[in-house]
Amino acid sequence: MSLIIRTENIDRDFISGRETVHALKNVNIKIERGMLTILRGRSGSGKTTLINLLGALDYPTKGKVFFDDKDITHMHQTERDELRRKDMGFIFQSVALISLMSAYENVEFALRIAGFGLKERRDRASECLNLVGLAKRMTHRPGELSGGEQQRVAIARAISHKPKIVFADEPTAELDTAMGIQVVGIFRKLIEIEGVTIVMTTHDPSMLDLADRVYTLEDGEIVNE
Ligand SMILES: Nc1ncnc2c1ncn2[C@@H]1O[C@H](COP(=O)(O)OP(=O)(O)OP(=O)(O)O)[C@@H](O)[C@H]1O
Ligand SMILES: [Mg+2]
Numbered sequence: 001m002s003l004i005i006r007t008e009n010i011d012r013d014f015i016s017g018r019e020t021v022h023a024l025k026n027v028n029i030k031i032e033r034g035m036l037t038i039l040r041g042r043s044g045s046g047k048t049t050l051i052n053l054l055g056a057l058d059y060p061t062k063g064k065v066f067f068d069d070k071d072i073t074h075m076h077q078t079e080r081d082e083l084r085r086k087d088m089g090f091i092f093q094s095v096a097l098i099s100l101m102s103a104y105e106n107v108e109f110a111l112r113i114a115g116f117g118l119k120e121r122r123d124r125a126s127e128c129l130n131l132v133g134l135a136k137r138m139t140h141r142p143g144e145l146s147g148g149e150q151q152r153v154a155i156a157r158a159i160s161h162k163p164k165i166v167f168a169d170e171p172t173a174e175l176d177t178a179m180g181i182q183v184v185g186i187f188r189k190l191i192e193i194e195g196v197t198i199v200m201t202t203h204d205p206s207m208l209d210l211a212d213r214v215y216t217l218e219d220g221e222i223v224n225e
Contacts, residue, residue, distance in 0.1 A: 003069075004165055004197050005031040005054055010063035012049050012220075023049040024060070025220045031165070031199055036187055038208060039201045041217030047201035048169055050217065054199060055088055055167040056080045068164075085114070089158035089196075091168040095150045097142040103129060103153045104138040107160050114161040128156035131193065132186050148179035152186060159190060166190075168200040177206050184210045 012024040024046045031037050031054070039047050052058040053065055056072055064073045067087075072080060097106050107125040116124065129138050132152040142150050151171060158166050168187075172180030184207050187198045200207075208214050216224040 002033040003030050004033045004067065005029075005199075006066050007053070007060075008064040008066070010050075010053060010060045010065065012046075012053065012058070013061040023220050024053075027063075027220075027222055029215050029222060031197065032213065033164075033197050034191055034195055035197060035212040036184075036191060036210065037197075037199045037213045037215065038211040039199065039215050039217060040203060040205075040208065041201075042203060045217040046220045047203075047217055049220075051167050051169050051199060051201055055090060056084050086161070087164045089161070089163040089166040091151075091154050091158045091166065091171050093170040093173045095142070095147075095154045095174075097150060097153055097157075099142050102139045102141055103134055103145065103149075103156075106142075106153055107157045110157045111160050116161070124160055125156075128160045129153070131159075131190060132156045146179075148175050148182060151175065151179075151183055155183070155186060155190070159194060159196060162194070163196065165197040165199065168198065170201055170203075172202060172204060172207060177204065180204060180207060181210070 007027055007029050010024055010027040014021040014023055027050060039050060041047050053060055060073060064071050101109060104125055107128055108121050111121040111124055129135060132155050134152055137145060137149060172183050188210060190196050191198060215222050
Protein backbone atom coordinates (compact mmCIF):
# COMPACT_ATOMS: atom_id res chain seq x y z
CA MET A 1 0.00 0.00 0.00
CA SER A 2 1.19 3.47 -0.84
CA LEU A 3 0.35 6.36 1.45
CA ILE A 4 -0.21 9.84 0.10
CA ILE A 5 -0.92 11.43 3.48
CA ARG A 6 -0.37 10.42 7.07
CA THR A 7 -0.77 12.34 10.28
CA GLU A 8 1.30 11.96 13.41
CA ASN A 9 -0.38 12.69 16.76
CA ILE A 10 -2.32 15.73 15.64
CA ASP A 11 -3.99 18.08 18.10
CA ARG A 12 -5.92 21.15 17.03
CA ASP A 13 -6.98 23.55 19.76
CA PHE A 14 -9.12 26.61 19.13
CA ILE A 15 -8.97 29.37 21.67
CA SER A 16 -12.16 31.40 21.84
CA GLY A 17 -12.32 33.89 24.66
CA ARG A 18 -11.26 32.15 27.86
CA GLU A 19 -12.18 28.74 26.59
CA THR A 20 -10.06 26.27 24.64
CA VAL A 21 -11.84 23.85 22.32
CA HIS A 22 -9.87 20.66 21.73
CA ALA A 23 -11.23 20.07 18.23
CA LEU A 24 -8.78 17.22 17.45
CA LYS A 25 -6.98 15.01 19.95
CA ASN A 26 -4.05 12.83 19.00
CA VAL A 27 -5.32 11.97 15.53
CA ASN A 28 -3.33 9.42 13.53
CA ILE A 29 -4.71 8.53 10.12
CA LYS A 30 -3.34 7.18 6.88
CA ILE A 31 -4.71 8.11 3.45
CA GLU A 32 -3.93 5.52 0.79
CA ARG A 33 -3.25 6.56 -2.77
CA GLY A 34 -5.99 5.86 -5.32
CA MET A 35 -8.62 5.21 -2.70
CA LEU A 36 -11.77 6.82 -1.36
CA THR A 37 -11.48 7.61 2.33
CA ILE A 38 -14.49 8.86 4.27
CA LEU A 39 -14.22 10.84 7.51
CA ARG A 40 -17.51 10.49 9.34
CA GLY A 41 -18.87 11.81 12.58
CA ARG A 42 -21.57 13.95 14.15
CA SER A 43 -21.72 17.70 13.82
CA GLY A 44 -18.86 19.22 15.80
CA SER A 45 -16.82 15.99 15.89
CA GLY A 46 -13.89 17.60 14.02
CA LYS A 47 -14.33 16.52 10.38
CA THR A 48 -13.85 19.94 8.80
CA THR A 49 -10.96 20.72 11.14
CA LEU A 50 -9.23 17.51 10.08
CA ILE A 51 -9.84 17.81 6.34
CA ASN A 52 -8.53 21.41 6.48
CA LEU A 53 -5.31 20.16 8.06
CA LEU A 54 -4.90 17.40 5.46
CA GLY A 55 -5.43 19.98 2.71
CA ALA A 56 -2.80 22.36 4.12
CA LEU A 57 -5.45 25.01 4.78
CA ASP A 58 -4.61 25.10 8.49
CA TYR A 59 -1.83 24.18 10.95
CA PRO A 60 -2.12 21.70 13.82
CA THR A 61 -1.45 22.90 17.35
CA LYS A 62 0.68 19.80 17.86
CA GLY A 63 1.80 16.92 15.63
CA LYS A 64 2.64 16.62 11.97
CA VAL A 65 1.03 16.05 8.58
CA PHE A 66 3.06 14.25 5.92
CA PHE A 67 2.22 14.55 2.21
CA ASP A 68 4.19 12.21 -0.06
CA ASP A 69 6.46 11.61 2.96
CA LYS A 70 7.24 15.30 3.34
CA ASP A 71 6.38 17.09 6.56
CA ILE A 72 4.10 19.88 5.35
CA THR A 73 3.59 21.35 8.82
CA HIS A 74 7.05 22.87 8.74
CA MET A 75 7.06 23.74 5.07
CA HIS A 76 7.40 27.35 3.97
CA GLN A 77 4.08 29.07 3.23
CA THR A 78 4.83 29.54 -0.46
CA GLU A 79 5.69 25.87 -0.80
CA ARG A 80 2.39 24.94 0.85
CA ASP A 81 0.51 27.27 -1.52
CA GLU A 82 2.23 25.62 -4.47
CA LEU A 83 1.37 22.16 -3.17
CA ARG A 84 -2.30 23.10 -2.78
CA ARG A 85 -2.47 24.72 -6.19
CA LYS A 86 -0.80 21.89 -8.12
CA ASP A 87 -1.50 18.68 -6.27
CA MET A 88 -4.80 19.31 -4.49
CA GLY A 89 -8.41 19.96 -5.47
CA PHE A 90 -11.22 21.12 -3.19
CA ILE A 91 -14.99 20.63 -3.21
CA PHE A 92 -17.26 22.21 -0.62
CA GLN A 93 -20.78 21.67 0.65
CA SER A 94 -22.24 24.74 -0.98
CA VAL A 95 -21.17 24.69 -4.58
CA ALA A 96 -19.33 27.93 -5.33
CA LEU A 97 -19.83 28.15 -9.09
CA ILE A 98 -19.81 31.43 -10.97
CA SER A 99 -23.48 32.01 -11.78
CA LEU A 100 -22.98 33.99 -14.99
CA MET A 101 -20.75 31.34 -16.53
CA SER A 102 -21.86 28.08 -18.14
CA ALA A 103 -20.74 24.73 -16.77
CA TYR A 104 -18.05 24.62 -19.44
CA GLU A 105 -16.86 28.17 -18.70
CA ASN A 106 -16.66 27.46 -14.98
CA VAL A 107 -14.23 24.60 -15.58
CA GLU A 108 -12.35 26.38 -18.35
CA PHE A 109 -11.92 29.46 -16.17
CA ALA A 110 -10.39 27.38 -13.34
CA LEU A 111 -7.90 25.98 -15.86
CA ARG A 112 -7.07 29.47 -17.07
CA ILE A 113 -6.27 30.54 -13.50
CA ALA A 114 -4.13 27.41 -13.15
CA GLY A 115 -2.12 28.60 -16.17
CA PHE A 116 -3.18 26.10 -18.84
CA GLY A 117 -3.03 27.08 -22.52
CA LEU A 118 -6.11 27.56 -24.70
CA LYS A 119 -6.20 24.21 -26.48
CA GLU A 120 -5.46 22.26 -23.34
CA ARG A 121 -8.19 24.19 -21.49
CA ARG A 122 -10.78 23.37 -24.14
CA ASP A 123 -9.92 19.69 -24.30
CA ARG A 124 -9.63 19.21 -20.57
CA ALA A 125 -12.79 21.15 -19.67
CA SER A 126 -14.84 18.99 -22.05
CA GLU A 127 -13.11 15.84 -20.87
CA CYS A 128 -13.85 16.58 -17.21
CA LEU A 129 -17.49 17.45 -17.81
CA ASN A 130 -17.78 14.23 -19.78
CA LEU A 131 -16.30 12.29 -16.90
CA VAL A 132 -18.96 13.58 -14.51
CA GLY A 133 -21.72 12.83 -17.01
CA LEU A 134 -22.51 16.40 -18.01
CA ALA A 135 -21.59 16.35 -21.70
CA LYS A 136 -25.13 17.43 -22.56
CA ARG A 137 -25.25 20.24 -20.01
CA MET A 138 -22.02 22.10 -20.81
CA THR A 139 -23.73 25.29 -21.96
CA HIS A 140 -26.09 25.46 -19.00
CA ARG A 141 -25.51 28.04 -16.30
CA PRO A 142 -25.63 26.90 -12.65
CA GLY A 143 -29.19 28.24 -12.32
CA GLU A 144 -30.24 25.91 -15.14
CA LEU A 145 -28.81 22.82 -13.43
CA SER A 146 -30.09 20.62 -10.59
CA GLY A 147 -28.25 20.62 -7.26
CA GLY A 148 -26.58 17.32 -8.08
CA GLU A 149 -25.55 18.57 -11.51
CA GLN A 150 -24.08 21.72 -9.99
CA GLN A 151 -22.06 19.61 -7.57
CA ARG A 152 -20.84 17.57 -10.55
CA VAL A 153 -19.61 20.77 -12.24
CA ALA A 154 -17.75 21.57 -9.01
CA ILE A 155 -16.21 18.08 -9.14
CA ALA A 156 -15.19 18.55 -12.79
CA ARG A 157 -13.57 21.84 -11.80
CA ALA A 158 -11.77 20.33 -8.80
CA ILE A 159 -10.14 17.58 -10.88
CA SER A 160 -9.46 19.65 -14.01
CA HIS A 161 -5.84 20.48 -13.19
CA LYS A 162 -5.13 16.78 -12.47
CA PRO A 163 -4.47 17.01 -8.75
CA LYS A 164 -3.13 14.00 -6.89
CA ILE A 165 -5.81 14.32 -4.25
CA VAL A 166 -9.26 15.88 -3.93
CA PHE A 167 -10.76 16.94 -0.59
CA ALA A 168 -14.54 17.16 -0.38
CA ASP A 169 -16.10 18.55 2.81
CA GLU A 170 -19.73 17.35 3.00
CA PRO A 171 -20.18 17.33 -0.78
CA THR A 172 -23.51 15.53 -0.48
CA ALA A 173 -25.00 17.44 2.45
CA GLU A 174 -27.33 19.53 0.32
CA LEU A 175 -28.42 16.63 -1.90
CA ASP A 176 -30.99 13.92 -1.32
CA THR A 177 -29.64 10.44 -0.65
CA ALA A 178 -30.03 9.17 -4.21
CA MET A 179 -28.19 12.15 -5.65
CA GLY A 180 -25.60 11.91 -2.90
CA ILE A 181 -24.88 8.30 -3.78
CA GLN A 182 -24.61 9.29 -7.43
CA VAL A 183 -21.97 11.91 -6.54
CA VAL A 184 -19.96 9.37 -4.55
CA GLY A 185 -20.34 6.98 -7.52
CA ILE A 186 -18.66 9.64 -9.65
CA PHE A 187 -15.81 9.80 -7.14
CA ARG A 188 -15.34 6.05 -7.59
CA LYS A 189 -15.26 6.45 -11.35
CA LEU A 190 -12.68 9.26 -11.13
CA ILE A 191 -10.46 7.12 -8.93
CA GLU A 192 -10.61 4.35 -11.51
CA ILE A 193 -10.14 6.49 -14.64
CA GLU A 194 -7.93 9.33 -13.40
CA GLY A 195 -6.17 7.55 -10.56
CA VAL A 196 -6.93 10.40 -8.18
CA THR A 197 -7.19 9.98 -4.39
CA ILE A 198 -10.32 11.28 -2.66
CA VAL A 199 -11.01 12.20 0.96
CA MET A 200 -14.53 13.25 1.88
CA THR A 201 -16.46 13.98 5.04
CA THR A 202 -20.06 13.04 5.68
CA HIS A 203 -22.50 12.31 8.45
CA ASP A 204 -24.72 10.29 6.11
CA PRO A 205 -24.37 6.54 6.82
CA SER A 206 -25.71 5.60 3.37
CA MET A 207 -22.42 6.71 1.75
CA LEU A 208 -20.16 4.48 3.82
CA ASP A 209 -20.50 1.32 1.73
CA LEU A 210 -18.91 3.12 -1.21
CA ALA A 211 -15.69 3.95 0.69
CA ASP A 212 -12.47 1.96 0.74
CA ARG A 213 -11.70 3.23 4.21
CA VAL A 214 -13.81 4.93 6.88
CA TYR A 215 -12.50 6.86 9.88
CA THR A 216 -15.02 7.76 12.56
CA LEU A 217 -14.50 10.89 14.63
CA GLU A 218 -16.09 11.35 18.01
CA ASP A 219 -15.44 14.51 19.96
CA GLY A 220 -12.14 15.09 18.16
CA GLU A 221 -10.87 11.52 18.43
CA ILE A 222 -10.64 8.67 15.94
CA VAL A 223 -12.67 5.86 17.46
CA ASN A 224 -12.64 3.01 14.96
CA GLU A 225 -8.95 2.12 14.79
N1 LIG B 1 -12.36 28.69 14.37
C1 LIG B 1 -12.85 28.06 15.44
N2 LIG B 1 -12.83 28.64 16.67
C2 LIG B 1 -13.31 27.99 17.75
N3 LIG B 1 -13.83 26.76 17.71
C3 LIG B 1 -13.89 26.14 16.53
C4 LIG B 1 -13.41 26.75 15.33
N4 LIG B 1 -13.60 25.89 14.29
C5 LIG B 1 -14.18 24.80 14.84
N5 LIG B 1 -14.35 24.93 16.16
C6 LIG B 1 -14.91 23.92 17.08
O1 LIG B 1 -14.22 22.71 16.87
C7 LIG B 1 -15.10 21.60 16.90
C8 LIG B 1 -15.01 20.81 15.60
O2 LIG B 1 -15.54 21.59 14.55
P1 LIG B 1 -15.64 21.07 13.04
O3 LIG B 1 -16.08 22.21 12.22
O4 LIG B 1 -14.37 20.42 12.68
O5 LIG B 1 -16.79 19.97 13.16
P2 LIG B 1 -17.49 19.11 12.00
O6 LIG B 1 -17.35 17.67 12.38
O7 LIG B 1 -16.99 19.53 10.69
O8 LIG B 1 -19.02 19.52 12.17
P3 LIG B 1 -20.17 19.70 11.01
O9 LIG B 1 -20.67 18.31 10.71
O10 LIG B 1 -21.21 20.51 11.71
O11 LIG B 1 -19.58 20.39 9.85
C9 LIG B 1 -16.48 22.16 17.19
O12 LIG B 1 -16.74 22.05 18.57
C10 LIG B 1 -16.37 23.62 16.78
O13 LIG B 1 -17.23 24.42 17.53
MG1 LIG C 1 -17.86 20.41 8.99
